[in-house]
Amino acid sequence: MRSLIRLDRDLRVDVVRGFALWAIFVNHTPGNVMGLLTPRNYTLSDATEAFVLLAGYAAGLSYGRVMDRQGWFFAASRVMGRVFTLYVAHIFLFVVFTAQVGLSAAGIDSAVYIDELHLDPFASDPYRALFEALLLRYQPSFLNILPLYIVVLAMFAAVMPLIRRPWLMLGLSTAVWLAARVFDITLPSWRGEDWFFNPLAWQLLFFIGCALGYSPPGGAPISVPWRPWAGALCVLLLIAGAAMTVLIFFKWDFAEARLPAFAPFLAAIDKASLHPLRLLTMLALTYLIAHGVRRDAGWLRRGPALVFALLGQQALPVFCAGIALSFLGRVALELAEGWWVQVAVNLLGAAALVGLAALTAWYGAEKRAPRQSGNKPLQAARAADNG
Template identity: 30%
Template sequence: MKRIAALDMLRGYALVCIMLDHMPIGLLRNVTLTNFAVFDAAELFVLLSGFLVGMVWVKVEARQGRRAAQIRFLRRAAQVWLALIAGAILLALFSALLFKLHMNHTAVWFQYARWIVEHPIGYVATVALMWMQPNLLDVLALYVLLIATVPLALPIMLRWPWLGLGVSVVVWIFAQPLNALIPNQRPGPGLLFNPFGWQLLFFAGVAMGAFRDRFMPVLRRRAALLTWVSAGVLLFGLVIVLAWKIGAPAKPVSQFLRQITGGIDKWSLDFMRFIAIVAASWIVAVPLARPFAWMAATRPGEALAEIGRGGLFSFVVCVMLSIWGDALDMTVAPGPANFWWRLAIDIWLVVAFWAIAAVWMRRDMWLPPLRARLGLG
């Protein structure tokens, strides 16, 4: 399947934002997506993942049949589950190593470092059963569940799209009581990323990928209207974010806006966050399609695309670098005098992220010789 460079770039951008957002005292986290929109990189990552699922499913089913597509995504769900387990082990071991080196960090809960040493089998088992989802990796637990539903949901969606949409909306409406039924290690009910809420965004992305050739010609007839509406939604979201950032002086504005939007909850994916990311997808895909294609052809765009193409590997690297960056930040004394040190740490992490992803994407060049040298065939 021919890759879309702008799509890979946006996936890479989402992963970089996730890395920076998970560094509590980092500097560049103040200029990531969440500072300018009512949604953040998590929504972008899930929407793009759904879009890719829709595109791939249609291609595989057309060439190899539905059974091949179903098997492919069952295997993909297993791969994501294994990545969750491997990532949880690496996260806990890396956290333990940093504590051993007296490098404090708060990006992940300190108990993981203790459990992997004191109760390794229990730690791995609880992660594998998804009774526990270590923070920073909890979106992978969500992704396992979403991908696992694809072999059943996609045939229904492709044959009866309006029925699929209706079921998804109904599940989203009852997301919180449904999530409360999932046994979990958390003190709160269910999974942190509510799968019954986030499935609406994921399958919206799937529909965009699977049906884009059908509905885009229809939507383009109303392109001007949709662009103005989408821009209005994004500007409204920006006002909400600015009111949050201003704090107490803007409290009357925040209270007024809350009467319009209701509660804005990331973890169950409220309507405002959902409609905002959908509006942003239209702006990027239609009026800004050429600028984004141009950006994807630049050196920074190509670097982000390499990160995006790294898939699960890039996500796990993102988590490890978040922890390391947090630990490095905590070695720098607070205060404006150390602004450049903090900026250097953030920039170094972004460059390191790209370098690791670039090496991984070129593994066909160096892995076979390495295996031969080690006698592994």
Template identity: 30%
Template sequence: MDTRRGRSIEVDFFRGVVLIVIVLDHIPGSTLSHLMLHTYALCDSAEVFVFLGGYASAAAYTAVLAGRGESAAKMRFVWRCWEIYRAYLLTAVLTLLSGAVLAQLHLNPPMVDLSGWQPFVVQPLRAAFDIAVLRRQPYLSSVLPMYVVFALCVPFVVPLARRSSLAALGLSVSIWALARPLAGLFSIDDVADWAFNPFAWQLMFVLGILCRVQPVSERFHATRTARWFTRAAVVAVLAFAIVKLFVLTQPLPGVLKQNLSVERVINFVVIAWLAAQFVRQGHVARLAERLPAVVTVGRTGLVCFVAGTLVSLIVDTATPHTFHGFRGTLVGLGGDLVAIGLVLMIARGWNDWKGQPQRTAANGAGYG
């Protein structure tokens, strides 16, 4: 990644792609979702999303630290924590309201079940309290609660990572190894309640932070060892793809994703290494410059994530599910194109409303 101070057009591009992929992955009839990372790897867009969140958080913290001092940097992330919590509540409300509307109109029963509307109706006050205290997260809001925790930890993790990458990584790996008992201790070990164990997924976030504040040097990238790493990564990626396509043909237990299993971590790391090589060679930056709308999605990440939940629900409900074969593929592809177009329009509209320039320099300061 771009290690210069400020934000990276490559990171914004990757974030934009991942946000669009998340929308498509949550449309059951999507055609393009069958071409996404989860089809060919044991990891998926969630790892990429959390990793890039750590990278962007480290960039934001160091930028504010350099410009306004430590106190301002810490307060920036206290405020960010509140922003994410509000986004979580809004996403939860939108999910429940969508479920209520669909139930009232007798549309899309599977999505009504996923929304959590039926349990909410039975005990609305108790359910609302559980949602407010992060005990239960309706459907697509489930990734945001751990970000609330991560935002609070940034002022402690980034300085530690800057002082000693080994200490930060060692602490993170230790917490990851103890993630399941820690989750049980805090009563968040039920997949139905916490889809993402924050004690496990903090490893992805910390890896993103480390890649920002302690990047691999260009000197190392030029060595024979780095070239061997690249060759090994190619072999590993192909091996994981073969296993996923031809061996593990049935859905894997949800607990593996919830607790970030070791094979998911390894698969992500080798993919990230190869992606970093494309970034170093300038291919990603050139692609990002040709697709500024996707970069805009990455720069309005939280807004697009929240709005994307509605886009997924609306497109899935509006897309006919009675077609099969080639016709069904075309219908699903049409829904995908509508969803992508809506996300791009939302990002553009928000960007224009906020008065932000659509194109900024690759190393412009900021945090989306």
């Protein structure tokens, strides 16, 4: 396991991202009891926020370094190459997922699966549905994270020089986020529905990650020093968020009946345009983890942490496999009952993700081995492409 993991990186980032990828697999499997352990049940943010923030961190760290050494045009071309890779992965996943659902629906209950997962256009207008999917204007359920990532990464390629002036970049990013929320601005879609994740809002979290990851030549990345009062505020925010999460997902009838003035506020905490409380929750978690877990902590290099680090370092194939496997897990849980089905779905699913990550890491290591003494900026770009 250790030989497959790049230990020279900040493993805190890889461990958190690996945990987020596992949580995405679990959360996309309805009926999975392990979903009770994922952050969406006790915080206002979930694995998606962590995924986007850390994607921005990786982009700022790796591509920013390439830009400083070889210029904006070269770095932007590397970013757009990554965008193309993500696009191909999304289309491949789209085809696999649609085929999965179509075959399963034919044998079980087509109406439930096809309607719930928004695949009904394939029944009435399949060629148009495929064309719109290629344009990212049609996104069935579970297939909306990669389009978000594609768009924000392309935005990063265009404005990459601003990373050298992080506060200006964050100010402009915040203005776009506010405009998207206040004026309900989003990208066009096929059937008039908004994007499930509005890229014009979620780009703020991505660019915050970029600012945190970028290290200017001869300098240090942006840091937010530890302050006890700030840590206390973060803890209070998380406690309040946990209470609101329980009310929203588990005690909504109570909230409507006993808290009529507060219930509309809870209902307005949206995910599509990154509600301020979801954003603040993710930043509070980041602040506490960054200061509460040392970069050289020994447990990051042992046991389960290494497994999550391996998953986090092979994010794209693990994410795609997790989405595909989650639907298979759902079918298994609906066809049979009992604790043994839960165990089988979670163990086999996790084993498949870890096995894929190990295979991808091994192949990447073999591919990089003859070039270890090669061009360092190009190696940094390849590291970003892998991460």
